[in-house]
Amino acid sequence: KQEVTQIPAALSVPEGENLVLNCSFTDSAIYNLQWFRQDPGKGLTSLLLIQSSQREQTSGRLNASLDKSSGRSTLYIAASQPGDSATYLCAVTVSGGSYIPTFGRGTSLIVHP
Amino acid sequence: DVKVTQSSRYLVKRTGEKVFLECVQDMDHENMFWYRQDPGLGLRLIYFSYDVKMKEKGDIPEGYSVSREKKERFSLILESASTNQTSMYLCASSLGAGRGTQYFGPGTRLLVL
Numbered sequence: 001k002q003e004v005t006q007i008p009a010a011l012s013v014p015e016g017e018n019l020v021l022n023c024s025f026t027d028s029a030i031y032n033l034q035w036f037r038q039d040p041g042k043g044l045t046s047l048l049l050i051q052s053s054q055r056e057q058t059s060g061r062l063n064a065s066l067d068k069s070s071g072r073s074t075l076y077i078a079a080s081q082p083g084d085s086a087t088y089l090c091a092v093t094v095s096g097g098s099y100i101p102t103f104g105r106g107t108s109l110i111v112h113p
Numbered sequence: 114d115v116k117v118t119q120s121s122r123y124l125v126k127r128t129g130e131k132v133f134l135e136c137v138q139d140m141d142h143e144n145m146f147w148y149r150q151d152p153g154l155g156l157r158l159i160y161f162s163y164d165v166k167m168k169e170k171g172d173i174p175e176g177y178s179v180s181r182e183k184k185e186r187f188s189l190i191l192e193s194a195s196t197n198q199t200s201m202y203l204c205a206s207s208l209g210a211g212r213g214t215q216y217f218g219p220g221t222r223l224l225v226l
Contacts, residue, residue: 034215043117043203043217089156091215098161098169100146101215105155 002027004092006104013080013111021075021107023090028068031093034101035064035075038087047088048075052095080111116140117218119204124223132191134221136204142216143209145187147171147179149200150220156203162187163209194225 003026013019023033032051036044048057048064050073056065063076077084087108091101120135136145147159148171158171160179168179176198180188187206191198201222207215 036217041201041220041222043219044205044215046214046216049214098163099144099209100158100161100171103156 002092002094002102004090004102004104006088006090006107008107009105010108011110013109015080015082015111015113017080017111018076018078019080019109021077021088021109023073023075023092023104025071025073025092025102027092027094028071029095030068031095031099033064033066033073033093034091035062035073036089036091038089038106040086044089080109082111082113084111085109117204117206117216119202119218119221121221122219124221126191126194126223126225128195128225130191130194130225132194132223132225134189134191134202134204134223136187136189136206136218137185138187138206138216139185140206140216141184142206143184144207145181146205146207146215147177147187147189148203148205149173150203151200159189194223196225199223199225 005024034049035047038044050066061078087106089106091103093101117138145162148156161169162181178190203220204218
């Protein structure tokens with residue numbers, strides 16, 4: 001069964017720092033990997049989707065990379081801002097079967113001014 | 114823009130009541146999901162539907178049932194609410210066979226007294 005781990009569970013950084021959030025998974029036969037953002041008390045908002053054939057995706061200050069062979073993805077946030085404070089979750093969908101995503105528990109990020 | 118809406122943001126019910134949570138998506142997505150989210154436990158899949166009138170149990174289906182009579186609507190039913198079902202409930206939808214982004218609703222925070 002696919003297991004998805006996100007480390008660290010929590011992170012606090014000063015504004016302006018570049019930072020990296022990590023996601024690791026046990027089954028490398030993935031179909032896609034998705035990064036989400038969740039603000040307190042709200043639903044999840046999709047940030048980036050990386051297909052199995054892709055190595056990275058970019059959106060504004062966000063860049064997500066995928067290394068299937070090592071079972072890892074990273075979310076890079078450039079020039080962090082207080083508005084980036086949220087919980088970031090990754091979800092991995094494995095090829096075949098029911099294509100149901102497996103979620104990590106998330107990294108809670110605080111960017112302080 | 115894909116929109117996933119949930120019938121209530123906040124709900125307070127008594128133990129033993131029958132509770133209906135409704136979810137509607139407007140993008141003709143095949144897949145719809147119900148999750149619950151609890152501190153320290155992450156996102157857990159309750160039920161999944163890949164087509165009208167089709168459903169599959171997720172990781173924690175006990176105490177819940179679902180209904181999907183129309184493609185755009187997926188209902189979660191708590192037959193007899195209990196205090197341990199107090200939680201944040203999140204609905205999501207996506208294209209079939211794991212294709213594409215998973216879109217989430219704003220969530221329903223349910224309190225069972």
